[in-house]
Amino acid sequence: MIKSVRTVEDYLLHLKSKGFQLREDAVGFIYFGQHYTNSTDEITNAAIEITLKAQKNFDGSFYISLLETFASNKIHSRKAALQFVKEIELLAV
Template sequence: MEKSLRTVEDYLHYLQSKGFRIREDAVGFIYFGKHYTNATDELTNAAIELTLKAQKEFDGSFYISLLETFTSNKIKTRHEAIQFVKEKQLIAI
């Protein structure tokens, strides 16, 4: 299944099936950030993915910061998000 086509719920289940343990309070924070920034599922999933890659665990403040950066820079897709963090050298991926 293409990552960009998953809902946030589907993506969280996918991560859990791969061994990532995301606590219940983190899940609540993920949905809070999604609604706070009015981000799409695709952009929310990209922020989760990049947070986990950069921090090796879920870091709520890093995640929110990424989502805010993406939405303020009019980033719409996972591909654009990855390109943006590479170009700005926000995280090493």
Template sequence: MRTVEEYLHELQSKGFHFREDAVGFIYFGKNYTNANDELTNTAIELTLKVQKKFDGSFFVSLLETLSVNKIETRQEAIRFIREKQLLAI
């Protein structure tokens, strides 16, 4: 499993550039929701797929929704989002 830092570096190597405030939002959301790295990385991935850019408030809201519903893995997150039809993924 990749850490959030490793995942951000991987995305940056693929051309996604995160401003300092975006990185701050990511770590704020992770700490605020007490989410693990896998769930945080999944929320980053879904935010980028749905919004086509990083949207900090969307990310935190998504991560909070997943955390409140006791979602802990990427697989659980994808299943939950599809079942609840929360996002078009």
């Protein structure tokens, strides 16, 4: 769980410190998705977190879809992102 807003790089290092290894291509895809959707670090980190919780591993298409959904629904915070996925019953959080 993310306790405060941190950079995507910091969040990926946090995941690594917890034993969750993302392959180099997945990390590249994370940054691609962030830039493609013009998402903030906070929203990108939330999308990574939700992807990992929902899919049990990193699924690039699920992650991009989340970022696009957050952008189209004007979701701008982790709290709003978690509330949104709860409302649409994507994830029991």
